[in-house]
Amino acid sequence: MPALEFANSPAALAPGVADTLPSPLETEIRAIYARSPLYGQRFPLHADPLKWSCYSEIPVLSKQEIVERGHQAFFGDYAEVERGLRDKRFEYEATGGTTQSPMTVIMEDGWWNAQTERAYRASPILREFVGRPYRKCVLAPVGCSSNLCPYEDHPFPNRYFDGTVYLNLSSDPFAFLDPEWDRIVLELQATQPEVLEGEPVYLSLLARAVQKRGVKVPSIRAVILTYGKASAQHGRRIAEAFPAPQVDLYGSTEAGYLFVGEAFKDNSQVIDENAFVELTPWQGLSDVFQIAVTTRGREAMPLLRYRTGDIVQKFPTGYRVLGRESGLYFRPDGSLVSPTDIDAALPANFACWHYMLVQTSAVRWDFHYVADHTATSEVETRLAGLLGEGVRVNAFRRKFIAPAASGKFSLLKPLAK
Structure with a gap:
């Protein structure tokens, strides 16, 4: 059986021998099997080197299956996870996207920050912020970031930690009254961030708020569009208020960050250190694919051939995330x-x-x-x-x-x- 197609760079997938899997991919698969009993229950692996025919028989994992089985299915001893949550060695997040039932995600302490740093290293625009202190403001749905929920009812500057301020106290930016926008804009000015990150609609409305108040924030050196699909209209409105390079950072709470590139440039690339991203041709369209994700180095709830529900299109310059299949x-x-x-x-x-x-x-x-x-x-x-x-x-x-x-x-x- 020929090798399947992946969106990763060739360097991330060293060639296999004959029809066997590349060693980095096989090593990760066996590590996932060792960490989580779920996968052995679904499809046992043999000890011989894995071939592509065997890999293709590993069932894809869906969000619905995770919801139905429960996050406990990923762990052999869930009591250890409960102890870890008490000891802050693990954290949990509930995510459901726009269409799914709520799904609990367990993360080992430090995983979110580590995969975020790897995403920054993969971006020519964000790379300059790795390894040095910098200030960042985030405006996004409460609960989208693993760091938001515990701080959602804290006053400023209690929401300022590790150089980051989480600006909003609730979701739905259209429901923010003028005093709330006054507070958000004031905190933005007080922080003077180098990086502004957020859901595109939230940032577009923030652009409206700063323009209405005649405010400028010249400290901003990069704007990260994430948590949701950005339109060109969002990008233009944001650029009018915050004239800095825009980065498209795609991922999910359960899988981490997967693609990064310049916004609206069709040059997104897989963050190779975070995941292997498998491509499956979709609906007979040329260079359009479903993606399935295998996380790398994940201890808690590692994902193997996880179908995110997102569709990507391949261009000579890289990839464009088209959005959810349902959208x-x-x-x-x-x-x-x-x-x-x-x-x-x-x-x-x-x-x-x-x-x-x-x-x-x-x-x-x-x-x-x-x-x-x-x-x-x-x-x-x-x-x-x-x-x-x-x-x-x-x-x-x-x-x-x-x-x-x-x-x-x-x-x-x-x-x-």
């Missing part, structure tokens, strides 16, 4: 529409703080947007042309667009299949 749309002719296509279809003179395109029937879509000005009919015409023949789009200017229960936002919501 992509196929026209009747079988061609794909992603949030990137929506950005390209919007008129050049259109500007908004956030939008969401929602399908309500086979040929009807609603375009909800938050903006300072009402859009012209050209927006409806261009989006209808993008979505296919006979499609009708109605645009609605809104004061707010509600997030999912997780605090995350969607850009494209087709009808469930």
